[in-house]
Amino acid sequence: MKIYDISQEVFSCAVFPGDPQPEREQRMNIKDGEICNLTYLKMCAHNGTHVDAPYHFIDEGKTIDQVDMNKFVGLCYVAAHDGYLTAEDAERIMDKAKLADQARITDTGDMSDNAFMRILVKGNAVVTEEAAKVFAKEGIFLFGNESQTVGPEDAPMAVHLVMLGAEIVLLEGIRLSEVPEGIYLLNAAPINLGGSDGAPCRAILMSI
Numbered sequence: 001m002k003i004y005d006i007s008q009e010v011f012s013c014a015v016f017p018g019d020p021q022p023e024r025e026q027r028m029n030i031k032d033g034e035i036c037n038l039t040y041l042k043m044c045a046h047n048g049t050h051v052d053a054p055y056h057f058i059d060e061g062k063t064i065d066q067v068d069m070n071k072f073v074g075l076c077y078v079a080a081h082d083g084y085l086t087a088e089d090a091e092r093i094m095d096k097a098k099l100a101d102q103a104r105i106t107d108t109g110d111m112s113d114n115a116f117m118r119i120l121v122k123g124n125a126v127v128t129e130e131a132a133k134v135f136a137k138e139g140i141f142l143f144g145n146e147s148q149t150v151g152p153e154d155a156p157m158a159v160h161l162v163m164l165g166a167e168i169v170l171l172e173g174i175r176l177s178e179v180p181e182g183i184y185l186l187n188a189a190p191i192n193l194g195g196s197d198g199a200p201c202r203a204i205l206m207s208i
Helices: 087-108 129-138 157-165
Strands: 003-005 023-028 038-042 050-052 073-080 083-085 118-122 125-127 142-145 169-172 182-187 198-200 204-207
Touching (some): 073 087, 083 087, 087 118, 087 129, 087 182, 125 142, 129 157, 157 169
Parallel strands (some): 083 125, 118 142, 142 169
Antiparallel strands (some): 003 204, 023 038, 050 169, 050 198
């Protein structure tokens, strides 16, 4: 089994324009005669590789601690795309994911999960509102991308409202350049930040 770490290192991570940069402070140091090393950190819940809960854009939406953990962990499909992701592109990705998943089920007989319910897009992709509606209609659990936001950076609200309104978890700021297209086991479990609109995670993919 091959494991891909698809997370960014936090203190050197990409940051969405206007968000604070993560800060690290060493509060205790063994070299100064103290009993241990102790790190203090200060960061935004959406720095680096992170997940968005519906509450991020919907005031009555679920907070990160209220989202079903099954959405973050399970089979997923990695697809490549650069540029704006249209409705037709979204439909093509869903078709490829379903075909790949059917082949997997035929080979293994395992019907316990569906890879097409979690979609990760590698490349410099920008989700359009029309594509978001396709994913929402499909009822997927999770959508992940390499950008620090889903949708256009200068106008992310519409896409977020469509996808978070459908309770699709958004996994943003992943790194997939070393990952071939195909089916993987994803673990993108977030830190359990009660009442938060999002949370950092250490996202990994495992070959199956």
